[in-house]
Amino acid sequence: MLWTEKYRPKSFKEVIGNAKQKKQVEEWVEQWQNNEPQPCLLLIGPAGTGKTSLAHIIAKEFSEYIELNASDKRSYDIIMNTIGESSSTQSLFGNSHKLIILDEIDGIHGTDDRGGTRAIGKIIKESKHPMIMMANDFYSKRLTSIKPKCLVIKINKVHTNSMNALLRKIAHTEGIQTDPEAIKALAKQSNGDMRSAINTLQVVVGSANRLTLEDLNHINKKDPRSTIFDGVGRVLKSKTFKNIKEAMRLEEDPTLVMEYIAENIPREYEKKHEIKKAYQMISKADLYFGRARSSRNYTYWRYASDFMGLGVSLAKDETYKKFTKMTGSMAFSLMGKSRGKRALRDRIAEKMSEKLHISQSIAISMFSQLEIIFQNDTMAYEIADYIGLDDEEIKRFRKKKIPKKVITAMEKKKAEIRKQKKENRNANIADNLFNPTNNKTKNKPSEEKGKKEEKKEINEEVKPTNENKEKQKKTNKNKTTEKNKGQRSLFDVDKKKNPEKKETPVRDKGQTSLFNF
Numbered sequence: 110m111l112w113t114e115k116y117r118p119k120s121f122k123e124v125i126g127n128a129k130q131k132k133q134v135e136e137w138v139e140q141w142q143n144n145e146p147q148p149c150l151l152l153i154g155p156a157g158t159g160k161t162s163l164a165h166i167i168a169k170e171f172s173e174y175i176e177l178n179a180s181d182k183r184s185y186d187i188i189m190n191t192i193g194e195s196s197s198t199q200s201l202f203g204n205s206h207k208l209i210i211l212d213e214i215d216g217i218h219g220t221d222d223r224g225g226t227r228a229i230g231k232i233i234k235e236s237k238h239p240m241i242m243m244a245n246d247f248y249s250k251r252l253t254s255i256k257p258k259c260l261v262i263k264i265n266k267v268h269t270n271s272m273n274a275l276l277r278k279i280a281h282t283e284g285i286q287t288d289p290e291a292i293k294a295l296a297k298q299s300n301g302d303m304r305s306a307i308n309t310l311q312v313v314v315g316s317a318n319r320l321t322l323e324d325l326n327h328i329n330k331k332d333p334r335s336t337i338f339d340g341v342g343r344v345l346k347s348k349t350f351k352n353i354k355e356a357m358r359l360e361e362d363p364t365l366v367m368e369y370i371a372e373n374i375p376r377e378y379e380k381k382h383e384i385k386k387a388y389q390m391i392s393k394a395d396l397y398f399g400r401a402r403s404s405r406n407y408t409y410w411r412y413a414s415d416f417m418g419l420g421v422s423l424a425k426d427e428t429y430k431k432f433t434k435m436t437g438s439m440a441f442s443l444m445g446k447s448r449g450k451r452a453l454r455d456r457i458a459e460k461m462s463e464k465l466h467i468s469q470s471i472a473i474s475m476f477s478q479l480e481i482i483f484q485n486d487t488m489a490y491e492i493a494d495y496i497g498l499d500d501e502e503i504k505r506f507r508k509k510k511i512p513k514k515v516i517t518a519m520e521k522k523k524a525e526i527r528k529q530k531k532e533n534r535n536a537n538i539a540d541n542l543f544n545p546t547n548n549k550t551k552n553k554p555s556e557e558k559g560k561k562e563e564k565k566e567i568n569e570e571v572k573p574t575n576e577n578k579e580k581q582k583k584t585n586k587n588k589t590t591e592k593n594k595g596q597r598s599l600f601d602v603d604k605k606k607n608p609e610k611k612e613t614p615v616r617d618k619g620q621t622s623l624f625n626f
């Protein structure tokens with residue numbers, strides 16, 4: 110739970126500071142309770158000084174109350190429909206008074222808002238009910254016509270000593286070990302804003318249950334993430350034009366800010382239509398970012414910023430008074446995570462494309478089949494070997510852990526393939542040996558010497574067998590055309606195996622021997 114809510118004052122006594130002002134307010138309430146109508150109460154003061162808290166304490170003294178945020182319902186008609194009527198009629202519960210609370214009245218627009226300020230003026234004039242209004246900026250132009258009709262009470266910043274005392278009390282209740290100097294520093298740096306002081310205390314303490322000066326200094330260092338989170342928080346939590354405009358003045362990549370806002374919309378907003386509208390605003394912002402990129406006209410950023418800031422902010426019906434944990438954008442972490450995967454995919458596709466003479470996109474479309482083949486088929490090794498996949502690339506197709514049995518089988522297969530390859534190599538060498546002229550056409554003169562030596566070695570290996578000598582003789586005898594030399598030697602081997610078989614014409618010899626082979 111948010112500590113500012115947990116420790117929100119529940120009585121006039123619990124509201125710290127502004128003693129004189131509190132007394133004035135109490136008198137105003139008493140007069141209403143004595144059926145002596147009073148002018149509208151206008152509390153003006155900086156943020157986090159207890160104005161809303163005071164209004165809620167006052168509300169307890171009346172049988173009913175209605176609370177609205179003036180900047181939520183800016184048009185004349187809306188304000189008249191929501192509070193105009195209830196301000197001029199009596200309560201459903203007899204003659205008791207209904208308190209009207211209107212917050213952020215300096216947030217409403219004066220001339221160009223179809224009469225928001227005029228509506229308030231009219232309500233103040235006609236109201237038969239007590240009314241409290243709150244504003245931050247004493248000198249706001251929007252208050253010029255309202256101030257003379259109200260009892261204006263200026264709420265001052267909370268004094269550092271009073272803040273210090275309250276912070277220590279909260280820390281004590283929460284069982285936090287505190288350095289008195291740290292509490293003093295916190296009170297001082299909060300500059301009269303009690304909300305900010307309590308929030309900072311809660312954040313710095315976290316789960317550590319202690320507060321030191323060092324902890325405090327740490328959070329005060331400029332952290333870019335806290336800046337972006339603060340901006341995003343303001344967009345989602347506030348509806349005040351000025352506030353949002355300020356929040357959007359971030360020194361961050363605006364598309365990053367948009368991603369952060371988009372990520373946190375459903376965490377803060379609760380109603381479906383608010384979420385829908387907010388995402389529509391994000392899509393418009395995205396559109397303008399796209400236009401800026403494609404046209405290189407970065408003035409479009411201005412519109413994008415308004416859509417993702419003001420647009421998203423105004424998509425909500427009301428501001429939520431709850432604690433929302435903001436998070437970073439998933440889009441970026443997902444993109445980061447998938448970057449490695451994409452590189453791996455492209456590497457495999459490139460190898461397949463080269464080896465199989467297919468396009469990379471076709472290669473990628475074959476991945477699902479390869480995944481099936483690679484599950485428990487020892488063929489996987491052959492394929493991987495052929496394409497030239499390394500271990501990491503093979504792993505890409507093996508979603509499950511490979512059973513030991515399969516690994517052994519794969520190793521066996523691997524050894525078999527190696528053996529087979531060696532045998533093939535030897536067979537080729539032997540074949541070349543039986544057809545030395547064939548070799549002359551294939552080999553380059555520079556390789557000739559080496560090859561000859563190789564042949565000599567192998568010759569020595571093959572020499573001892575009589576069968577080989579026989580073969581050699583026959584090959585030499587059957588010298589006809591260069592073209593058919595290799596085929597003839599095969600044919601002769603064949604002929605030896607089948608002595609009855611008739612010799613076919615030279616032209617067909619090759620085919621016959623291949624066929625029989």
Ligand SMILES: Nc1ncnc2c1ncn2[C@@H]1O[C@H](COP(=O)(O)OP(=O)(O)OP(=O)(O)O)[C@@H](O)[C@H]1O
Nearest residue numbers: 113116117124125156157158159160161162303304
């Ligand atoms: N004078 C105070 N005494 C005790 N607690 C305070 C006081 N002022 C602020 N707080 C703390 O700060 C929280 C926010 O205060 P509150 O909403 O009353 O401020 P506000 O002046 O209405 O601010 P805003 O103008 O931003 O609406 C309270 O819930 C309470 O925990």
